[in-house]
Amino acid sequence: xxDFFIETADKSDKKAIQRFYKQQRYSARFLGDDMTYLVxxxxxxxxxxxxxxxxxxxxxxxxxxxxxxxxxxLATKLLIECQKHYPRLICFCxxxxxxxxxxxxxxxxxxxxxxxxxQLRFKAYRKNHELVPMIWRHCE
Numbered sequence: 001x002x003d004f005f006i007e008t009a010d011k012s013d014k015k016a017i018q019r020f021y022k023q024q025r026y027s028a029r030f031l032g033d034d035m036t037y038l039v040x041x042x043x044x045x046x047x048x049x050x051x052x053x054x055x056x057x058x059x060x061x062x063x064x065x066x067x068x069x070x071x072x073x074l075a076t077k078l079l080i081e082c083q084k085h086y087p088r089l090i091c092f093c094x095x096x097x098x099x100x101x102x103x104x105x106x107x108x109x110x111x112x113x114x115x116x117x118x119q120l121r122f123k124a125y126r127k128n129h130e131l132v133p134m135i136w137r138h139c140e
Contacts (some may be wrong), residue, residue, distance in 0.1 A: 004074065006081040009036035009048075020045040021064060028062035037081050039074055047074040051082060051089070057115050058082075060091040079104045087138040090114060092122055092131040106134040 009017060017036055021028040030036075031052040039047040049063040060082060065074045082089060083105070093101055098108060111119055114133055122133055 004039050004041070004046075004077070006037050006039060006077060009038055013038070016045055017048055020048055020066075021062065024064050024066060026062065026064050028064070031059070031061075035085075037078055039078070041069070047078060049078045049082060051086065054117055055115065056088075057118070058086040058089050059118060060089045063091070075100060076104060083136060083138070089136040090118055091134050091136075092125060093134060095130055095132055098132050098134065101134050101136075104136070106136045108132050109135050 013036070014030070017038065018028075020038075028050060030050065033053045035051045035053075037049050037051075038045050045066075046069045047065040050061055052059045052061065060079075063075055063078060065072075079101075089106075091101065091106070102108075111122060111133060113135065114122060118133075122131065125131055
């Protein structure tokens, strides 16, 4: 596990990232002003996360680890990398993944605690998925 390192994706990685999500049967889109972090095994992407920016908040989404690489700490590594760069992260996670986020310092919040644009996005997403809104803030 320690042989893997986090890369910051560049524009030339976009098609490979989209292919990775499609292979994982995960619907992920770039939302505009995004930063993507990924982990590779040789040239193959095995884990990825997207951070999208709007106003003063960073929205963490599409944290996916290929099934055969799960339970090896890659998701935690990606979360820690994101926490190094952003003082506040907001995400929506499936209830069964909330322990992973809680273990990494995220706190479940109510809908009203989210910025207005993310409240609208959360309402739209939860029509098709059960989700928990969570926030991580850098402690000063």
